[in-house]
Amino acid sequence: MDVILLGIGGMMPMPGRPLASALLRHEGRSTLFDCGEGTQVPLKAGSLGVAHLERIALTHLHADHVTGIPGLLMLVAQGGPRRPLGIVGSDDVCAYVRQTQALLKFHMPYPLAFQSLDPAGGSFRDAHGTLSWQPLEHRVPTVGFRYEEAPRPGAFSVERAEALGIPPGPLRAALQRGESIVVDGRRVASADVVGPPRPGRCVAYVTDTRPCAGAQALLDGCDVAIVEGMFRAHHADQAREKGHLTAVEAATLAAEAGVGRALLTHVSPRYDDAELVLLEREAQAVCPTVELGRPLERIPVPLR
Numbered sequence: 001m002d003v004i005l006l007g008i009g010g011m012m013p014m015p016g017r018p019l020a021s022a023l024l025r026h027e028g029r030s031t032l033f034d035c036g037e038g039t040q041v042p043l044k045a046g047s048l049g050v051a052h053l054e055r056i057a058l059t060h061l062h063a064d065h066v067t068g069i070p071g072l073l074m075l076v077a078q079g080g081p082r083r084p085l086g087i088v089g090s091d092d093v094c095a096y097v098r099q100t101q102a103l104l105k106f107h108m109p110y111p112l113a114f115q116s117l118d119p120a121g122g123s124f125r126d127a128h129g130t131l132s133w134q135p136l137e138h139r140v141p142t143v144g145f146r147y148e149e150a151p152r153p154g155a156f157s158v159e160r161a162e163a164l165g166i167p168p169g170p171l172r173a174a175l176q177r178g179e180s181i182v183v184d185g186r187r188v189a190s191a192d193v194v195g196p197p198r199p200g201r202c203v204a205y206v207t208d209t210r211p212c213a214g215a216q217a218l219l220d221g222c223d224v225a226i227v228e229g230m231f232r233a234h235h236a237d238q239a240r241e242k243g244h245l246t247a248v249e250a251a252t253l254a255a256e257a258g259v260g261r262a263l264l265t266h267v268s269p270r271y272d273d274a275e276l277v278l279l280e281r282e283a284q285a286v287c288p289t290v291e292l293g294r295p296l297e298r299i300p301v302p303l304r
């Protein structure tokens with residue numbers, strides 16, 4: 001499980017700073033969070049490919065988060081027929097994607113599977129994990145996302161297995177799967193050698209918001225969080241006015257939520273790279289596990 005930051009820019013793509021977007025990879029499938037203008041460029045630059053793209057989750061209908069969709073759908077089309085590609089977003093976001101496809105009439109040899117989000121929050125679960133969302137506070141209806149890996153099986157105790165005379169091989173594998181076995185006429189239950197299930201890892205994607213309950217819930221206890229850090233502290237009035245976070249506010253949220261590692265994204269195009277160093281320092285003064293994200297940075301999500 002890892003996250004590739006495709007870009008960290010807000011409002012407009014800049015040379016060397018693509019728009020905020022992140023690719024979450026887990027169990028051979030990937031989820032793309034947001035797709036602003038030019039998101040396909042870092043995908044190509046990082047040789048990331050789209051064959052394993054399972055769904056695109058879109059936070060809200062602002063141009064810097066959705067206008068890369070037509071190009072990306074055409075890029076996926078170059079791979080030929082494939083399984084459906086999920087489009088996860090509000091009713092407005094889904095309507096935008098449908099209308100764009102209808103108007104531009106580009107060839108798509110695969111279906112889109114629209115998953116319209118309840119603005120009040122909710123979740124989709126499958127065998128590998130749960131994608132949930134919560135409303136955020138922005139100028140238009142916006143959600144943030146959280147992906148939680150399904151609980152992993154408990155740790156197998158080789159010591160206990162040896163003490164019980166269970167040889168390596170299929171019997172141990174059956175116990176690890178949760179089944180009971182019989183050895184030398186004795187029944188051994190899975191719980192005799194396998195510990196309790198371990199919680200899965202968790203990643204959050206939170207951008208274009210003021211500090212709010214939804215952001216707190218999404219970030220709570222995350223291993224890795226991608227969080228907006230649009231403004232420096234002396235522009236806090238603009239953050240309030242425009243419905244964004246300062247880097248200090250992002251760091252405060254991350255610290256309160258006990259996030260393992262937080263990466264700032266969606267930074268204002270007004271700051272050059274030298275000023276972004278200062279923005280990062282302001283955030284780290286509040287929470288040392290926060291850092292400025294970097295385009296095409298790969299962030300592994302370690303096992304707990």
Ligand SMILES: [Zn+2]
Nearest residue numbers: 011062064208
């Ligand atoms: Zn934005």
Ligand SMILES: [Zn+2]
Nearest residue numbers: 060062138208
């Ligand atoms: Zn926005």
